[in-house]
Amino acid sequence: MKEFDLVIVGSGPAGFSAAVRGVDFGMEVCLIEGGHLGGAGIMNGALTSKTMYELSLDYSIAARIDRGYRASGLTVDYKQVLNTIMQAAKEKQYQMRSEIETFIRNKQSKGYIELVKGMAEFEDSHTFLVKTSEGEQRIKGRHILIATGSKPREYTGLDIDGTRIINSNHIFSLKEFPKRMLIIGSGIIGCEFATIFSNFKQTEVHLLDRANRVLPYEDDDVSDYVSDNLTHNGVTVHHTAHLRTINKLPDCLEVIMDYDDGHSKVLEVDVAFIAIGRESNLSMLKPEKAGLEATNRGTLTINSSCQVLINGKPGHIYAAGDVSGHAQLYSVAELQGRKAVEKMVDKAGDPLDYSHMSTLMFFKPEVAAVGANEKMLQEKGIPYKVSFYSNKFINRAIAMRSTTGFIKILVSKDENQRILGMRASGPQASAYIVSVAHLINQGDSLREVLKIFYPHPSVAEGIQECLRTLGNRSIYKPEAFPKDIHIREWEPPKQK
Structure with a gap:
């Protein structure tokens, strides 16, 4: 069994920032990652989606004809777009790997990071069983940080096949721009991808908005502004629509929607994109073996220093990022990861203030x-x-x-x-x-x-x-x- 000062599960913005902060304080850190280095924040989330957004924005600007110039023969290839997105993700991953390799064990620095690739689960409150490609190993930590992030929320009754019915994890599985796409969910994720695909002008985009207002948590004037811009960009927004069913036909998906006023509509699309939010990845850790109890949202309750509360009391287990139950933002995860490590070494300083968080929404x-x-x-x-x-x-x-x-x-x-x-x-x-x-x-x-x-x-x-x-x-x-x-x-x- 290997023992460390700090064991972190998840290498997303929370986990990676915590690992590097641990090195700042001379800690021996084990960083466990079961998927892509950088987590969803790099591969299936913020970085890749924003790279795709920027490319779509470049294309939409190049396609304009109202500025005194016109680009001739303008075309776009989905495979090349994906290649560019992957280049961006790999660039960031290699930066992270370079940092980890700089602070590996046996170097002169006091602190170090050991990266372990595998799926972890608790054996007890200090120990993880990690299943790697080379077998199982046990890893023990004096301090534990859970930074397992989140995954796209599933839509009850829909079979997400990754080809025709997809979520944000499956963008790279598409072989070409869909001719027709239905996006289910009118929150930030749904509106961002509606913007992206409508910017490229290769896809007929439909957005299902069951609340009669996109971004329903925002003020009505902001919501109306975003909805109007989506419509102006070519998106068909179906307000007060509820998905009844999706029938898989050989050459298309048949979508049946019911509206609040009583009428229904049948729509043919090639791809249905589920964008109804994200949910915590906590359950795969078997947190109950460490005495942890999840909330009804599948998250953990933390204090101002990101310590998990067990029977109302903080201990040696911390949580940061989407699993903490706070806003699912890259910046929040990163700061929480740093704050958790600073608390471990009694240098926590002021508590995090969540009341004035800045949020960016990548629309047009x-x-x-x-x-x-x-x-x-x-x-x-x-x-x-x-x-x-x-x-x-x-x-x-x-x-x-x-x-x-x-x-x-x-x-x-x-x-x-x-x-x-x-x-x-x-x-x-x-x-x-x-x-x-x-x-x-x-x-x-x-x-x-x-x-x-x-x-x-x-x-x-x-x-x-x-x-x-x-x-x-x-x-x-x-x-x-x-x-x-x-x-x-x-x-x-x-x-x-």
């Missing part, structure tokens, strides 16, 4: 979010003011000929007017959202932020003008452009 155009939205504040009964400012008035966006987009900022409805949240869409939204995250974390007021000089011409000037609108100081006024610039406020209804 991209959407970025940070902090609260209106639905969140209304649920909590927090009064607010909100300003909406269109990219039509931002000089940089005009110069880029890319004025579809907006900036929407919420502030507290009091004399401090603290920034509570922002939603933004358009060019570079993913770049400047973090600046607003800093403002929220610092508790900055509208007055303090407006002291800043913004460079010109920059897309970020929209932040300045959106905030000026709240103070009735904007250059372009809501009275002149009521559809593109507006302010509203909300407070809880008064008790009778």
Whole structure:
């Protein structure tokens, strides 16, 4: 039996960042991975899907004919697209391998990482049985970090065959662009892949939206904006539709959908893509053998230092990433992995603050979010003011000929007017959202932020003008452009 200071199961963003942080503190680390190095974050998730998104965006820009130039003979080959995506994934995997090989056992550094490829399960709270290609081995750790990530959620009653009925794990199994595709699920994953395939203009894309609103957790104006852009990009969005069944015919899939108003529709497609979220991979570890009890969502309950609570008490077992039950974001997993190791060596510092996480949604155009939205504040009964400012008035966006987009900022409805949240869409939204995250974390007021000089011409000037609108100081006024610039406020209804 091999013994280590730290045993990590899963080499995704949580596991890998934790392993490297362990080396920082001179720990002997064992990193166990049963699939691809980097986990879904590299091979079947964030990196590959965003590479495909960028390629689709490049193609859609090259295909434009409204900018004074035209690309002739423009074609796209699905196999070459997949090759480029795989190159990106391999590039990142080799970076990770190079790091691991730099800190292998027997080198001069005090800490090291030993990579073990195999499927692990608990034997007890300190020991794993790992099944590798060379046989079984037992690995013991003084500290344990569970970072097993998640997998696509299955759709009850549908047989996912990986060829005609697929999920995000099966994108690479497609031999060519489907002529017709139905995407089931209108959350971020579903809307992103609807954007990707509609950008390439090779596929007739249908999106099933049973909630009558894509991104149902976002404010209605943001949801409507995304839905309208998808439609403009060629996606047929089926609102208030519920999947009754999919019949597999020799040359197509026959889809039957029922709508809330009582009518039904039969649709022929070549591929059905299941995109209804992801679920934890925890069960394969047999956590009960370590005394761990999963929640009804299949995740683990952790404290602010990512320690798993057993009978309400923290111990030597930690969890990070999707298995922790927090937002399924690469950045969250990475920070949790680091925080867990820092707690192991009593250098945890401040607890993680999940209230102001930045989120990027890769649509056309991209959407970025940070902090609260209106639905969140209304649920909590927090009064607010909100300003909406269109990219039509931002000089940089005009110069880029890319004025579809907006900036929407919420502030507290009091004399401090603290920034509570922002939603933004358009060019570079993913770049400047973090600046607003800093403002929220610092508790900055509208007055303090407006002291800043913004460079010109920059897309970020929209932040300045959106905030000026709240103070009735904007250059372009809501009275002149009521559809593109507006302010509203909300407070809880008064008790009778």
